[in-house]
Amino acid sequence: MTRGRYIVLEGPKGVGKSTQAMILESTLKSARIPVKLISEDDDQDDPSLLAIAELFSSTGHIFNNRTRLLLHNAARSRSLDLIKTQVDNGIVCIADQNYLTTLTMQYYGLHSVDNYENLNQIINFAAYNIEPDLTIVLDAEVSTLSEHIKAYAKEDIIKIYDESLLERLRAGYLWEAKERGYQIVQTLGSKEAIFNVIWDYITENLTHEVSSPPIATVTPNHIDSVGEILEQRSNTERQPIQIPSPKPVQAASRLVVNNEANSQTTVNSTNKHDTLGRIITNTKGNIFGFTSILSPETIGHILSYATSKQSAFRATLLSDYCAADKESRRKLLIESQSNDYQRTLSNIGRYIVIERISNLAVGQIEKLGFEMLYQITPVEIMIKNRQANKNNFYIPSELGIKIKKQFQQNIEQIIGLRKKIVDQIIDFLSKSQDHNNKKIQKSTLEEYRSRAVMVTKPLIPVAGFMSIALYESINDLGQLADNLSHGITQEFQMLAEELQRELQKLLIDNNDELSESKLNNYNSKNPIRSQNSDLVSKYLPKVKVDADDSLTLNQYSPRNEINLIDDLLYVHADISGQTLRKVTDKIPYDKKLELYTSELESLLTQNKNNISVLDKLVYEFDVITDYAILCELHREKIIKNINWQELTPRHGFAIPLLVDDAGALEDFEQAFAICLNLYSSLQTDHLQFAQYATLLGHKQRARLMLSGADIMQIYKFCQQSETYPGMHDLLQKICDRIAEVHPIFFELISK
Numbered sequence: 001m002t003r004g005r006y007i008v009l010e011g012p013k014g015v016g017k018s019t020q021a022m023i024l025e026s027t028l029k030s031a032r033i034p035v036k037l038i039s040e041d042d043d044q045d046d047p048s049l050l051a052i053a054e055l056f057s058s059t060g061h062i063f064n065n066r067t068r069l070l071l072h073n074a075a076r077s078r079s080l081d082l083i084k085t086q087v088d089n090g091i092v093c094i095a096d097q098n099y100l101t102t103l104t105m106q107y108y109g110l111h112s113v114d115n116y117e118n119l120n121q122i123i124n125f126a127a128y129n130i131e132p133d134l135t136i137v138l139d140a141e142v143s144t145l146s147e148h149i150k151a152y153a154k155e156d157i158i159k160i161y162d163e164s165l166l167e168r169l170r171a172g173y174l175w176e177a178k179e180r181g182y183q184i185v186q187t188l189g190s191k192e193a194i195f196n197v198i199w200d201y202i203t204e205n206l207t208h209e210v211s212s213p214p215i216a217t218v219t220p221n222h223i224d225s226v227g228e229i230l231e232q233r234s235n236t237e238r239q240p241i242q243i244p245s246p247k248p249v250q251a252a253s254r255l256v257v258n259n260e261a262n263s264q265t266t267v268n269s270t271n272k273h274d275t276l277g278r279i280i281t282n283t284k285g286n287i288f289g290f291t292s293i294l295s296p297e298t299i300g301h302i303l304s305y306a307t308s309k310q311s312a313f314r315a316t317l318l319s320d321y322c323a324a325d326k327e328s329r330r331k332l333l334i335e336s337q338s339n340d341y342q343r344t345l346s347n348i349g350r351y352i353v354i355e356r357i358s359n360l361a362v363g364q365i366e367k368l369g370f371e372m373l374y375q376i377t378p379v380e381i382m383i384k385n386r387q388a389n390k391n392n393f394y395i396p397s398e399l400g401i402k403i404k405k406q407f408q409q410n411i412e413q414i415i416g417l418r419k420k421i422v423d424q425i426i427d428f429l430s431k432s433q434d435h436n437n438k439k440i441q442k443s444t445l446e447e448y449r450s451r452a453v454m455v456t457k458p459l460i461p462v463a464g465f466m467s468i469a470l471y472e473s474i475n476d477l478g479q480l481a482d483n484l485s486h487g488i489t490q491e492f493q494m495l496a497e498e499l500q501r502e503l504q505k506l507l508i509d510n511n512d513e514l515s516e517s518k519l520n521n522y523n524s525k526n527p528i529r530s531q532n533s534d535l536v537s538k539y540l541p542k543v544k545v546d547a548d549d550s551l552t553l554n555q556y557s558p559r560n561e562i563n564l565i566d567d568l569l570y571v572h573a574d575i576s577g578q579t580l581r582k583v584t585d586k587i588p589y590d591k592k593l594e595l596y597t598s599e600l601e602s603l604l605t606q607n608k609n610n611i612s613v614l615d616k617l618v619y620e621f622d623v624i625t626d627y628a629i630l631c632e633l634h635r636e637k638i639i640k641n642i643n644w645q646e647l648t649p650r651h652g653f654a655i656p657l658l659v660d661d662a663g664a665l666e667d668f669e670q671a672f673a674i675c676l677n678l679y680s681s682l683q684t685d686h687l688q689f690a691q692y693a694t695l696l697g698h699k700q701r702a703r704l705m706l707s708g709a710d711i712m713q714i715y716k717f718c719q720q721s722e723t724y725p726g727m728h729d730l731l732q733k734i735c736d737r738i739a740e741v742h743p744i745f746f747e748l749i750s751k
Contacts (some may be wrong), residue, residue, distance in 0.1 A: 002090055003087060003088060003090065004034065004087040004088070004089065004091040004092045004093065004526040005087065005092045005093070005133045005134070006083055006084075006087050006092075006093050006094065006095070006131075006132045006133050006134075006182060007024070007093070007094050007095070007132060007133060007134050007135075007136075008094075008095045008096075008097070008098045008100075008129075008132040008134070008136070008137060008138050009021050009094070009095070009096050009097075009135075009198070009203065010097060010098060010100045010101065010137045010173065010177075010497060010619055011137050011138035011139060011187075012139075012140075012145055012146070012166060012169040012170050013145065013149060013161055013166070013169070014103075014140070014145035014146065014147075014148035014149040014161070015138040015139065015140050015145060015148075016138060016140075016148070016187050016191070016194070017096045017097070018096045018137065018193070019191060019315070020194060020198055021094045021095070022037065022198070022275075022278070022656050023095045023195045024094055024095055024190065024195070024198065024202075025037040025278075026278070027195075027199070028082070028092055028094075029681050030613055033092055033301030034090055034092065034094050034613075035091065035092045035093075035094065036086055036092070036094070037094050038079070038083060038093055038094065038095045039158070046126070047104065048075075048077055048078050049078055049079065050696050051602070052071055052074060052078075052185060053075075053077045053202075055235055057069065064111040065106075065110075065113070066293045067594070068104060069113065069119075069122065070122070070345045070369050071076070072102055073122055073123065073125075073126035074126070074424055074597065076098075076099065076102070076126050076127070077127070077128065079602065080126075080127060080130040081130075083095070083130070084130050090101060091569045092558060094133075098132060099123045099126075099127060100135070100136065100137070100173065100176055101241070101404060103120070103123060103172070103176065104169050104172035104176065104704060106119060106168065106338075107119055107172065108168050108169060108171060108172025108175075109168050109169045109172065110165075111163050115180075116459070129486070129746075131505075134201075134202060134205055135180075135182045135183075135184055135261065136182065136184075136198060136201060136202075136295065137174075137176075137177040137182050137183070137184050137185070138175050138184075138185050138187050138194075138297065139170065139173065139185065139186055139187065140170075140182050140186070140187045140188075142163050142166045142167050142170060142254075143163075144187075145161075145166045145170070146161070146162075146163055146166060146296075148334070149161050149166075151453050152162060154394075154588060157546040161348065174294070176395075177337045183201050184185055185198055185201070186580065192542075194256075194704070199268060200668070201704055205564045219542050221438055229454060230290075232311060232517045241350075242249070246593075250745045256519045265355055272318060272321075272322040273453055275322040275483075275578060276314070276317055276318050276322045279291060279294055279317060279321075279322070279495070280292065280314070280317070281502050281505040281506060282502055284492060285313070285498060285503050286354060286355045286356045286357070286498065287352065287354050287355070287495070287499055287501075288314070288352070288353050288622070289350060289351060289352045289353075289368070289502045289503070289505065290350070290351040291506070299351050299470070300318075300471070302316060302317065303351070303353075303373055303469045304320060304373065305320075305534075307373045307374070307375055307469070308373075310375060312353070312355070312375075312467065313353045313375075313467060313469060313530040314355070318523060332481075334637075337595070344583065350471070350472065350473060350474050350477060350506055351469065351470070352468075352469070352470045352472075352499065352502060352503075353467065353468070353469045353470075353476055354468050354470070354495065354499075355465075355467040356394075356467070356469060356694065357394075357465065357466055357467070357491075357495065358393065358394040358463050358464065358466070358491060359460070359461070359463070359464055359466055359487075359631075360394075360462045360463065360467060360491075360691055360692055360695065361394075361484075361487075361491055361495060362466050362491060362631075363462075363631060363644075364484070364487065364492065365468070365470075365480065365484075365641065366631065366634050366643070367642075368480060368483055370470055370472060370476075371470065371471070371637075372468045372469055372470050372471070374468055374471040374635060375466060375468070376460065376464075376466055380444075386471060391408075391749040392415065392464060392465055392526040393411050393415075393461055393463040393464045393465055394464075394465065394491055394654075394692065395407055395408055395461045395463070396489060396490065396491070396548075396686070396692060397685070398490055398689070399686055399689065400685075402682060403682065403685075403686065406678065406681060407463075407678060407682075407692075407693070410674050410675070410677070410678045411461050411463055411464075412694075413671075414459060414461055414671045414674055414675065414695070415461070417455050417459065417667045417668075417670060417671045418459040418460070420664070420667055420673070421452075421456050421459070421659065421662070421664040421667050421668060422449070422452040422662045423452075424455055424663060424667075425448070425452035425455060425662045426445070426449055426452050426662065427660070427662075428453075428658075428661060428662035428663070429448040429662075430445070430453065444611075451658070452658075454724070454725070455656045455658050455659060455725060456659070457628055457669050457696060457697070457724065457725075458628060458653065458654070458656070458695060458696055458697020458698075459668070459676045459696075459697060460628070460693055460695060460696045461692075461694075461695055461696075462627070462692055462693075462694045462695065462699075463692040463693075474503055474506060477499065477503055478500075478503055480499065481496045481499040481500045481503065482495035484499065485497075488688045489656050489688060489689060505573055521621060550623060550625060550699075550731045550733075551622075551623050551624075551730070551734065551735045551737065552619060552621065552622040552623075553619065553620070553621055553741065554620045554621065554622050555616075555619075555620045555701075556618065556619045556741050556742070557616075557618045558616070558617075559615070561588075561596075561617070561742040561744060561745055562592055562593055562596045562744075563582055564596065564616055564617065565596045565598070566580055566581050566584055566597070567591055567616050568596065568600060568603065568613055569584065569599065571596075578732075585730075594743075597744055597748075600744065600745065600748055601728045601748050604712075604749060611709070613707065613708075614707060614709045615707045615713070616627055617707055617708030617710065617711070617712070617736065617742065617745065618704065618705070618706070618707060619704075619705075619706040619707075620704070620706075620735075621703070621704040621706065621734060622701070622703055623701070623702055623703075623704060623730065624651050624699050624700070624701050624702075625699055625700070625702070625724055625726065625730050626653070626654065626698070626699055626700075627644070627694065627696050627697070627698055627699075627700045628648060628695050628696035628724060629703050629724060629726055629730060630700060630725050631696070632641055632724045632727060633727070636717075638710075638714060638731070639704055639706065639710060640710070640712060641704065641705035641706070641730070642702055642703075642704055642705045643702060643705075644700050644701065644702035644703075645701045646691055646704065647691040647694045647697070647698065647700055648679070648691075648694065648700070649675050649676045649694050649695075649698050650681050650688075651698065651699035651700060651701065652698075652699050653672050653695070653697045653698055653699060654697070654699070654725075654726055655668060655669070656725050671695065672695065672697070672698070673692060675695055675698070678693040679693040679694065681693075703732075706734070711735070711745075711746070711749065712749050713740050714731050714734060714735060715735055715746075715749055717731060718731050718732055718735060
């Protein structure tokens with residue numbers, strides 16, 4: 001494998017080194033050269049770097065200058081290890097600072113370290129001979145630097161970087177560049193013109209292996225003033241190269257990193273929207289993937305943070321990451337990895353975010369076995385969007401004008417009723433608690449609102465939009481697109497097409513394992529309604545089923561749980577399974593029962609390796625319960641194998657007690673009556689879209705396939721607080737049935 005390169009752009013704050021680093025990265029990517037942009041003090045994927053960053057950001061830690069210097073160099077040492085690994089793997093690493101930043105700030109700028117030799121020894125020790133292949137120092141007049149800082153930095157940063165400090169820093173960079181033989185580039189003219197000069201120097205000097213000058217260990221004659229530094233520099237230093245006229249930037253054909261491409265790229269501006277465009281594949285559509293700019297760990301933490309805060313994925317990226325300064329980004333990533341946001345997406349292949357997707361489509365993806373992060377639009381935002389004439393739900397485009405209008409009006413009525421009921425419940429709770437007419441705390445009102453939102457969750461339309469984040473390999477995502485293309489509605493078809501487009505972009509960006517020809521095979525068009533559906537309608541007509549029996553245990557295995565004894569004893573035996581069965585058959589029943597109980601208890605309490613024996617316990621349930629409960633069971637991974645029928649309002653719904661207590665019963669029932677009427681209207685001519693006319697609170701029939709390990713998790717979940725109304729009741733009924741058919745097993749897990 002051809003070695004990559006380590007390129008550093010240095011210079012004082014405000015000189016534009018981060019901007020030029022981003023343009024360089026874009027240029028190399030356009031030439032299909034593996035590249036990673038690294039901001040040295042902001043590469044927060046590594047746990048050790050995060051720990052050091054958290055020390056700096058915590059107000060509880062006070063450090064003297066020596067301690068801060070050592071911590072900075074400890075972080076640099078770890079960061080350089082990561083860079084070396086990337087470079088050895090053929091990746092070009094671009095950094096917008098290195099040890100020169102520490103040296104100029106501590107020695108020339110702040111004068112916090114007055115011993116030049118000691119400072120360089122610390123830097124040398126941290127770097128451990130990991131040197132850049134090329135270092136370029138960018139330079140500008142102090143007035144220009146100050147102007148740039150005032151344009152984008154926060155007030156506290158502006159106060160620190162006054163013109164006096166900037167002058168000392170500039171002088172230090174120029175002196176060190178002269179002593180170390182680094183190229184100096186004056187940042188005059190446009191970004192494109194400056195980059196052309198940088199690019200010429202890079203291609204001129206990196207066409208063969210080069211070694212950077214070692215870190216200087218000689219003090220600059222203990223110069224006491226900035227003027228003296230500038231005076232000595234002007235007497236001995238070669239002049240910086242001049243800025244030529246702007247010209248097109250050519251791709252890296254001369255850069256030896258295993259690539260022969262030669263193409264043009266357009267240099268983009270580097271504001272926060274352009275940064276977002278580098279991170280994701282699509283800044284406007286409803287589906288986007290993540291490029292290789294951010295690591296899987298970073299993406300996972302940011303998405304988890306956005307989900308926890310009910311903030312739109314793209315908005316979080318734009319406001320909290322792309323537009324933030326380094327310190328803010330550091331705090332964002334630290335917070336997103338705290339105990340409150342432990343549900344990260346690290347170590348997963350690829351990321352796809354789908355915004356404004358109906359609950360029905362989400363359910364279809366769930367049935368295919370995909371895991372995801374979810375965001376349900378808060379009721380307040382739904383009301384605001386409704387007032388702004390922005391739909392919060394999917395409207396099938398295939399519907400006729402009249403039925404489409406009815407569909408929209410009915411769903412909007414339900415959204416309005418839910419908002420009304422939420423307010424009624426909050427008012428009821430407030431009055432019932434405020435006996436002394438004292439002012440209710442804001443936190444208490446928020447608690448009431450949360451309860452009201454949860455209780456009214458059954459009124460969320462299945463047509464309502466959600467946002468989800470999938471984390472799978474491109475192969476699996478391609479298969480998802482294929483499955484969606486077989487869907488019964490145009491929404492599924494459109495999702496499949498958009499997903500395929502974004503996967504193509506990821507293939508280009510990541511050079512992934514899935515070939516383009518294979519992905520194109522997923523583009524096959526299928527009829528919206530398959531022929532099998534017609535056969536089902538013919539031979540399995542819709543009939544009203546008695547929904548009184550909400551839970552039925554269809555079958556279970558083994559019929560006698562003691563028959564599990566062979567599997568429990570197998571790990572202790574040195575004979576075949578068939579011989580073992582003959583031996584256990586001869587054991588008296590009471591002894592076998594004693595042995596089974598003892599072995600099973602040992603297995604459950606000591607976490608032995610043969611815990612997979614519990615998979616031999618199999619239970620098949622038929623249930624009728626809220627659609628929201630089925631979704632929640634799947635999302636919480638309480639039950640993995642759920643297969644529900646097509647959604648219908650015919651099985652009825654449950655009424656939460658709090659709704660009745662708050663006097664909102666009539667409005668609650670009205671919402672379900674509206675859905676039933678809409679469902680009947682759609683059944684006449686648009687049967688395939690009738691599922692959209694249901695609510696999360698409508699009861700649906702499903703089949704649950706459970707193992708002994710699932711039952712253990714269900715029982716554990718039942719001991720926790722209620723998350724969704726009615727879920728614990730269903731799970732408790734399942735436990736009760738297990739206790740009837742396999743009493744010993746259930747008694748042991750309930751200890």
